[in-house]
Amino acid sequence: xxxxxxxxxxxxxxxxxxxxxxxxxxxxxxxxxxxxxxxxxxxxxxxxxxxxxxxxxxxxxxxxxxxxxxxxxxxxxxxxxxxxxxxxxxxxxxxxxxxxxxxxxxxxxxxxxxxxxxxxxxxxxxxxxxxxxxxxxxxxxxxxxxxxxxxxxxxxxxxxxxxxxxxxxxxxxxxxxxxxxxxxxxxxxxxxxxxxxxxxxxxxxxxxxxxxxxxxxxxxxxxxxxxxxxxxxxxxxxxxxxxxxxxxxxxxxxxxxxxxxxxxxxxxxxxxxxxxxxxxxxxxxxxxxxxxxxxxxxxxxxxxxxxxxxxxxxxxxxxxxxxxxxxxxxxxxxxxxxxxxxxxxxxxxxxxxxxxxxxxxxxxxxxxxxxxxxxxxxxxxxxxxxxxxxxxxxxxxxxxxxxxxxxxxxxxxxxxxxxxxxxxxxxxx
Numbered sequence: 001x002x003x004x005x006x007x008x009x010x011x012x013x014x015x016x017x018x019x020x021x022x023x024x025x026x027x028x029x030x031x032x033x034x035x036x037x038x039x040x041x042x043x044x045x046x047x048x049x050x051x052x053x054x055x056x057x058x059x060x061x062x063x064x065x066x067x068x069x070x071x072x073x074x075x076x077x078x079x080x081x082x083x084x085x086x087x088x089x090x091x092x093x094x095x096x097x098x099x100x101x102x103x104x105x106x107x108x109x110x111x112x113x114x115x116x117x118x119x120x121x122x123x124x125x126x127x128x129x130x131x132x133x134x135x136x137x138x139x140x141x142x143x144x145x146x147x148x149x150x151x152x153x154x155x156x157x158x159x160x161x162x163x164x165x166x167x168x169x170x171x172x173x174x175x176x177x178x179x180x181x182x183x184x185x186x187x188x189x190x191x192x193x194x195x196x197x198x199x200x201x202x203x204x205x206x207x208x209x210x211x212x213x214x215x216x217x218x219x220x221x222x223x224x225x226x227x228x229x230x231x232x233x234x235x236x237x238x239x240x241x242x243x244x245x246x247x248x249x250x251x252x253x254x255x256x257x258x259x260x261x262x263x264x265x266x267x268x269x270x271x272x273x274x275x276x277x278x279x280x281x282x283x284x285x286x287x288x289x290x291x292x293x294x295x296x297x298x299x300x301x302x303x304x305x306x307x308x309x310x311x312x313x314x315x316x317x318x319x320x321x322x323x324x325x326x327x328x329x330x331x332x333x334x335x336x337x338x339x340x341x342x343x344x345x346x347x348x349x350x351x352x353x354x355x356x357x358x359x360x361x362x363x364x365x366x367x368x369x370x371x372x373x374x375x376x377x378x379x380x381x382x383x384x385x386x387x388x389x390x391x392x393x394x395x396x397x398x399x400x401x402x403x404x405x406x407x408x409x410x411x412x413x414x415x416x417x418x419x420x421x422x423x424x425x426x427x428x429x
Contacts, residue, residue, distance in 0.1 A: 027415050029404040034379040035276035037406030048417040050113040054084045061159050063137045063152075070297055072311035079136040081160060084112045084122040089169035091201070092121040093424065094157055096177030096184050098408070100287025102126045107178060110412050118421045121168050123160055127180060128152055129287065131294040141298040143291055144329075144337045146212065146357050150187035157188075158197050173198040174424055178408050179382070182208030182374075186362055189372060193365075202424050205374040207382075207408045210390055212357040215382040216288075216329040222381075223281025224328070226274045231326070237278070280381070280407075289324035292332050303336055359394065366394050373398040373423055375416070377405035 030046060031037040060078035069076050082103045095111050097103060103124040115122045126133045128149040134141055138152050161170070175198075177185040182205040189203045209215035224230075227237045296303040297311065304323045305311070334350065342348050355361055366372060374395050378388055391399050400419055402410060410416050 027402055027404075027413075029402070029410055029413060031406070031409070032404060033273065033276075034377075034381050034404070034406035034409075035273055035280065037377075037379070037404060037409035038280055038381055039276050039406075039409075041409045041411075042413045046414070047412045048114070048414040050110065050412075050417075051117055052113075054113055054116040055087075056082060056084050056112075059083055059160065059163055061137070061156050061163065063155060063159060067136070069135060070311060071313065072297060072315060072317075073131070073135055073294075079126070079133060079156060081126075081156070082108070082112065082122075082124040083164065083168075084116045084124075085168050086116070086119065086121055089171055090119055090121050091172040091174055091424075092123060092161075092164075092168070092170045093174040093176060095122060095124045096153060096175075096181030096188070097125065097127040097130070098177075098179030098181050099127055099284065100129050100290060101181075102130055102132060107408060107411060111176070111178075114412075114417055114420065115424075118425065120174070120424075121170060123157075123164075125153065125156060125160075128184070129180065129291045131290055134291065134294040134298060138298075140340065142295050142337060142340045144212075144333065144357075145341060145353075146184060146187045146361075150184055150191055153184060153188050154191045154195070154197075161198070172201045174202050175200045176204040176206060176420075176424075177208075178206040178411065179208065180212070182206045183212060183359065186359065186366065186372065189369070190362060190365055201371065203369075203372045204420065204423055205372065206411065206420075207376055207380055208359070208374065209382055210359050210387040211354070211384070213330075213333065213354040214384045214387075216284075216333070218382055218384070219281060219284040220328040220330050221281070222277045223285050226278035226281065228274075234325070235322075238282075241279070241282075285325060285328070288329045288332065289321070289327065292327055292336070293320060293324050295336070359390075363394055370398070373400065375400045375402075375419065375423075377402045377407070377410065379404055379406060381407050 028046075029037065030043060031040065058080050060080050062078035065078075080103065093115050095108060095115075097105060097108050101108065103126045108124045112122045112124055128134070128138060128143045133152070134143055137156050138149075139155075140148055143149055161173075164170075175185050175189060176182075185203055185205050186208070189200055192198050192200055227233055229236070292304060296305050301307045301309055304327060305320050311317075333353075338348075338350055338353055341353055359366060372395075374391055376383075376388065376391055376399065378401055380388075388401060392401065400423075402416065404410070405413070405416070
């Protein structure tokens with residue numbers, strides 16, 4: 001695909017006790033800096049052992065078979081999802097990816113292998129903020145409204161189970177997701193309580209935001225406030241990052257999407273934490289930029305691209321990519337998502353929509369939903385002051401909080417993997 005070429009290429013800068021709390025003496029994580037934990041994740045020496053290969057097939061779910069796909073995109077065969085399957089009857093667990101992530105992103109693949117080893121069938125679904133999902137499975141093609149995105153996700157899950165009915169033997173359905181996929185899992189479960197099509201037995205929210213608006217505001221600021229010279233120096237800073245990546249590639253003879261590789265880049269910068277903050281912000285900005293571009297094109301343009309201009313494979317996209325890279329998620333919320341939401345509810349206010357995009361919106365249900373648990377880190381960088389206390393207050397003993405790990409940086413730590421599997425197998429630590 002040739003969509004937003006400059007945006008996609010910049011993604012190489014970043015890829016990816018008592019119950020309810022883990023005693024620091026029994027959980028050892030190598031990074032005390034949450035930004036290092038987020039970027040570098042769990043080093044190989046601390047990782048859980050998982051199968052290197054698993055039986056897998058890609059299934060395409062055609063949600064809107066008559067939808068016309070603009071020529072600038074190539075996602076024309078439906079929404080691809082990854083199925084990892086057992087050769088016997090087993091529970092099926094759905095995994096929802098984090099912001100901008102595809103079904104085959106590193107964190108998704110790791111979870112697939114973890115659940116396969118534990119005896120589950122696994123169906124991995126791209127984030128509703130990924131271009132693939134926006135184009136093929138979003139009803140509005142304007143992602144970001146958790147309730148609407150959850151309806152789209154649930155529709156995909158139900159269509160997928162019908163497609164798989166004669167291919168695998170399923171005993172029960174489970175659900176999890178990380179980051180944005182974590183909070184979306186809560187909203188999907190709320191829909192299932194009403195429709196009862198899947199009747200999820202257990203649901204685990206991994207590192208979810210408490211308030212989506214607050215979390216994306218934090219991530220937007222990580223880039224804007226940590227580029228030397230400010231956001232107006234973005235291109236020069238990005239050129240410097242790309243040059244360092246190129247130099248390291250020449251030294252090592254290879255490139256890989258790994259925390260260890262990025263760490264070698266970040267060591268070249270004298271203010272390491274500033275660079276780590278900026279690189280996390282860059283990753284998020286690139287994901288949101290791709291989302292904004294896809295939403296704008298699918299809805300006829302007029303936001304960052306000209307209105308009703310037909311684009312194809314030969315269209316020069318760099319000017320739009322640069323506009324998208326300077327457009328924050330908060331800009332998108334106020335200028336695009338909120339006006340769209342008001343079309344259906346003219347009395348809706350921005351504060352009401354912000355509240356709707358939060359766990360607080362579902363608090364009554366979450367307090368009494370014994371099948372829902374949450375896994376989080378005390379030092380998660382996407383959380384605001386008081387968010388961990390709120391999670392403990394709402395989920396009580398169903399909240400597992402680790403002292404370190406940043407944002408999803410400890411997902412393949414042995415203790416965390418053990419907790420995840422035990423949660424779905426027994427619900428106990």
